[in-house]
Amino acid sequence: MIYLFIGVAGSFGAILRYMTGVVLYDESVVFPFATLTVNLIGSFLLAWFTTGIVKWFSLSPLFKAAIGTGFIGSFTTFSALSVETVTLVRNGDLVLALIYVLVSVFGGLVMSRVGFSLSKGEAV
Template sequence: MNWLLVALGGAIGASLRYSASLWLIKPSGLFPWTTWWVNMLGCFLAGIFFAFTQKYPVLQQETRLFLMVGILGGFTTFSSFGLETFQLLKQGQNGWALMYVFSSLMVGVIVLSLGFYLFQAVLKN
């Protein structure tokens, strides 16, 4: 049942993300505004959900799988990143939070670059 909740939520979240890319105004320039807004909205919604789970712990089970892992995970993984960083900071784990933020951003960009350039080279052959 848990897999179904995550899969259904993920399909909804991914569809919402795609819809947002069609509906949001795309100003000119290099900054990825659509993604930025989707990520910011995802973080905002994750914060709201996290607040609800603190007040209503029953939401930490199946509802969390459907909403956080499924819908927000499909909508944007940045919401999970923001929530996890916030939890570390809330727990006073500032060093771990900083390392998490830095390593997530830097390693993510490095791995993306490696994948891009490796497959670009393979595709040219």
């Protein structure tokens, strides 16, 4: 049964990921803003959800897995970050590739910290 819940939630996360890409896509822009956006939002959401929402409400393990692994897991995308970074490097955009990786990693850590802080009612 858990696989069904993860799959259904994952389909919604994947659809939202695709829609975000459609909205943020601009063929004239080389930088992968859509992937960066979903990964930063996902970092915040996963931290906020796992430390706040699950403690504020008595959520079943089924629902936790569906949201954390299914929805947020399919919304974010490390594989796209990797491919887009390699593409930037292959196209000679080394500085953009480095900026992308640094902003993705450190931005993800910052967004996770914000998610943890907000879930515990702390100042950010």
